[in-house]
Amino acid sequence: PLMMKVFADELGSALSGPQQAISLASHNGDTEHIAAAQSILNESEWSLMQTPLDVPLIQFGRQVRRARRWFHCCSGEHAAILRGCHEKGWSRVGYTLPQHPLFGAYLDVLRRFLGKDWQPQRVARDGCGLPTASNTVSELSVLFAGLVATRHDDWIWNAMIEHPDLIGGFNRLDSTILKACDGRVIAKEGADGLLGLAIEHPDYPKGLGITIKIAHGWNPLATWHVA
DSSP states (O other): OOGGGGGHHHHHHHSOHHHHHHHTOOOOOOHHHHHHHHTTSOGGGGGGOOOOOBOOSSOOSSOOOOOBGGGSTTHHHHHHHHHHHHHHTOOOTTTTSTTSHHHHHHHHHHHHHHOTTOOOSOEEEOTTSSEEEOOOHHHHHHHHHHHHHTTTTSSHHHHHHHSHHHHSOTTOHHHHHHHHTTTSEEEEEETTTEEEEEEEETTEEEEEEEEEEOTTSOOHHHHHHHO
């Protein structure tokens, strides 16, 4: 969700609620997810998207689908980044490179919550092809607490709680938490075995952030019990 704060002003008016939600998603690749992601761009722009080829995250029955970029769980994010770059007047060529203006703007978002002197110890390529900054588990918790503190500043919080099934999908823990907590909690699965929680709670006026990391990788049942 923090990546989209780079484009909070531009995409607040340019995208509909479902389009905003899919931009924040690590989705299953269901039909509704693909439709929402594709609707962000004109069909003539689809070839600009650089997500890796993938198949739907959770499938039923026999595997008959070939890998496509839109099936990747981050296709909505990539489509929104391309739309945001267009709205900002940034080049969309090389948007997955660390020298593109997107990554510098994203680091500025992180410094807003982690301190102006914060620097990542490592910069690497995420599984979706975008550059990513290393964070400790404690830093991620501070960042998710920041989502609570800034929930009224933009559309990100509302988009997640109003369209929970677009964030993850059927039988996904983050979507289940979003639906169960009456708008007081946002949850986001990411990386391998990672769950971030941003919680509105009277004992934590600046927001409560919780990060759960399963050491051996994605395990929905284990993450469910810990959460």
